[in-house]
């Protein structure tokens with residue numbers, strides 16, 4: 001079983017809530033849950049699996065903690081590590097930049113040599129555009145606590161189950 005860290009940035013608590021849900025559903029893997037505000041870049045080198053949570057703020061931009069951390073990302077060597085992204089957004093309020101932060105982080109983490117898992121179909125999401133799309137699928141799990149909080153649990157559950165083959 002690989003060691004797992006769940007690391008999130010969150011300004012108003014929604015991504016923190018989602019990160020806790022992910023941790024609960026992976027409890028048998030004993031993941032470590034960390035707020036990015038308290039994480040040094042070196043800590044990303046320790047676990048075999050990184051599950052990274054990021055909301056989108058400021059119209060298609062990174063949340064503050066991710067924005068501060070961003071310059072450190074490309075310096076990391078994450079070769080051999082598994083990375084999966086989950087994001088928080090508002091598809092009604094910001095339909096043209098829905099969960100853009102996922103795509104911004106995806107492009108930067110791609111420079112580290114990591115292997116991405118956890119992409120998600122657009123089926124069931126209503127939005128106009130997103131930087132988080134690659135080849136028509138989301139690079140990670142989009143969540144929307146502002147409008148579809150009732151779907152968060154089932155979306156996290158399905159996503160976590162899709163990750164499990166990569167965690168052993």
Ligand SMILES: Cc1cc2nc3c(=O)[nH]c(=O)nc-3n(C[C@H](O)[C@H](O)[C@H](O)COP(=O)(O)O)c2cc1C
Nearest residue numbers: 010011012013014015055058059060089090098099
């Ligand atoms: C000023 C502002 C800008 C936002 N910009 C976006 C955006 O561009 N795209 C998006 O999907 N959500 C956007 N959101 C919605 C947030 O991502 C959403 O409320 C999220 O749940 C916040 O997560 P957090 O509580 O973990 O910080 C924005 C919200 C605010 C208040």
